[in-house]
Each structure stands twice: as structure tokens, then as C-alpha cells.
Amino acid sequence: MATAATLPDEKAVFLNVPFDRSYEPLFLAVIATLVSIGRVPRSVLEIPDRGQGRLRRIMGLIETCRVSLHDLSRVGGPARFNMPFELGLAYSLRLRHPGPGRHLVVLLEAQEHRLSRTLSDLAGQDPGIHGGTARGVVGAVLDNLGTPAAGPYPGEVYGLWRRLMRVARELQSRDHVPTVFSRGVFLRTVAAATELAADAGFILP
């Protein structure tokens, strides 16, 4: 776990998002956007599914990230409690270590005003609204973590996302897996995003 001696990585962003097939395009949009602005996407996909100490390792991963991003747009059944649970872990970290370097929480939702009903404890905190579209995710993530003067612009990141979608499909096909939500495909997809972002001139090689 991160301690005072091991400060969180300023550029690392912990991803707390739904791992279902319909969310894949948005997941890839999150990765494309973060990599385009030189951020490091981190996910529980990096941690083995089973085994002792999984919860401790998830908490440790959140602690190594200065920022966590939580998409709370999945509110229908079947009930999935991992996301609100991990949001709680992130908020506990934020509250335990206050001050200018405290953990930052970025919220995303598909619909405006819904979060105030589904999670009234967070009343007054405005999530980025993506409308369930990749273009919306790009805009919402850039709004919260991008640097407008430095670019890249949303249209440019959207173009990178379209290319990354095709590459991710190819990686899935090569691995014979149905989704991108596996450790191997996740890491190779991020690797591909870094190459595409560097080729586009968004980040250094």
C-alpha cells in the first residue's frame, strides 16, 4: 500500500467502470482519452481474479493513483456492488488523507440529475455527463482532467478512439476472448493506445 514514503503517482488514474460488453466502447474511450493526455489508466484487471489479499491489493492500487474515475451510469439489474464499493474505498482514502495532495475523485454518469437520486450522499457533486456515448466520455474526461490550452482537442481524441476500437477488436480476436476485460487484452490495448497517441503527436514516444 502507498504510505507517506510512497506517494501516489500524479498521472495514474484508477478506473472504476462497468465490465460489461455494452460498456466496451466507453471503456476504450476512457483509455484513449487518458493516454492522449499522458495519464496512466490503472484497473483491477491488472489484479488476479481470485486469491488471498485481492481486496488489499485493490485498495493498494487505488492508493497508488492520485485520481480515480468512477462511472456510476449502471443503475439497472442485475445488481453489481463492486463499483459503489470501490467508490467508497476512494472516498475513504480522500477523507483519511486531506490536504492539497489528497486523492481526487472524478464521477461520470450517463444522465443529468440521476446521481442525486441514486447516491444522495454525494449531493452537490456534479458528475461529468457522457450520455452513453464515446464522444461524451471523451468530452467529460477532458473536461475534468485535460488541459485545454495544451490539447489535444476532443475531435482528435475521438479519432484516436475510432482507431483504437479497431485495434482492440484485433487483439480480442488474436486472444480468442469475447471482451477487452482481461488482463492481457487490457495491457495490450493500453500499449496500442500509447503508440497511436505518440504517432498523433499527443504525447512523446
Added chain:
Amino acid sequence: MPEKHQVHGKRISKRAYKSTVSSGRYPTKSQASARVLHSTSPSSASEIRETLGIPKSDVKAALEAIDSAL
């Protein structure tokens, strides 16, 4: 047309103007007036891969997939 080097009332650099407005692409209004929570200098591609511990074999596989898909 907006005033030169200005989008949605926000001044932008000449470089940004050239790469967006002049080429017919506009940043969104939200982007032009973004509420940035946390800014930091960007990592390079190699730094991102290093932080995640992505092995060279995975980078090679990613490059092959890019060549094949695009």
C-alpha cells in the same frame, strides 16, 4: 466566424487555432471552458508502459495488431 485566435470567447494559441478552427474543427464549448480538476505534465508513451509494467512482448503484439487493423 469567431474572432481570430478565439473560440467560444476563450483565447487560444495560434497553433491551436491553426489545428482546429482553420481546419474546420472546433473544440466543444465545454472543452474551451473546461473545469480542470487536476493538471499535470503528461507522461510519455514509454513512461505509461513502464508504470503498468507492460512487457515488450505485449508491446510487440500491440504493434502487430495496429499494423493488421489499420
